Structures are given as C-alpha cells and as structure tokens.
Amino acid sequence: MEAKNITELTDKERYEYFIEQCIQHKAIWLLQVQEGMYAMFEGDNKKQYIPVWPGQEFADAYATDDWEGYQSERMDLKEFLDWMEELHDDQIFIGVFPGTGMQAIPVEPFLLKTQLIKARKATNQPKL
DSSP, X not given: OOGGXXXXXXXXXXXXXXXXXXXXXXXXXXXXXXXXXXXXEEOTTSOEEEEEBSSHHHHHTTOSGGXXXXXXXXXXXXXXXXXXXXXXXXXXXXXXXXXXXXXXXXXXXXXXXXXXXXXXXXXXXXXX
16 A cells, blocks of 8 residues: 555554554654653643654655654664553553554553554464
8 A cells, every 4th residue: 555545444444454554564654853761742632652664665755844863763663562561651641653643543562562462463473
C-alpha cells in the first residue's frame, strides 16, 4: 500500500494494516532526533504519545515542521515490545500510524503489545 492511499482508510483499517505490516517485517518505524530521543506529541486529552508507523515511507512523510531534522528509525519488533513496560510506567501512549492532521490511533502500550503478540501467534510466526 502506498502512502497516498492511507488517507482513504478508516482508523480500523489503518490499525489492522499497521499490525499486519509490523508482524510481517518484524519492525516498526519511529522518528528519531538523536540516539534514544524520539518524536512525541500531546493529544487533546493532554496525554503524551510516541507516533509509530508500519514503514519508513510513512515515517519519512512526517519529518517536517516541528519534526524537521528527525530521521526515520527502524526498531526491531522485539525491542519495541520490550520497551512497552517502560512506556507504560512513564504514562506514555502509542500514537499508531498517524494519518492526515496527525490523527493517530491512541493505544495503551500493554494493549498494543498484547495485540501484536496475538497477531504473531495467529500467523504461526516463530517467537520474537
């Protein structure tokens, strides 16, 4: 799926695509400004989110404006899943696959971890 088609998907379809691609490629994509420092945004609910994408081309499209100078960074899915406890403890949520206007799908870290593990098992892929 090309980046230009993503705006036509519902949140549910974008989320399913995100899960599918993350499992298939065993990775997620973030925007990083320096080692260990990732793009974040605050939602209308005043919660902090780390945006994540299913592919480099999607992350690259957001390296503008406030995030100009950020670089897309691939993170191994196992490393990402291991990071969920720390994000949960820090009360940082995941902004899954932002669409137009930075409308991301808000997900609690442990919920996303559970759904990714369940999806991996459903595809009979080996343990990460």
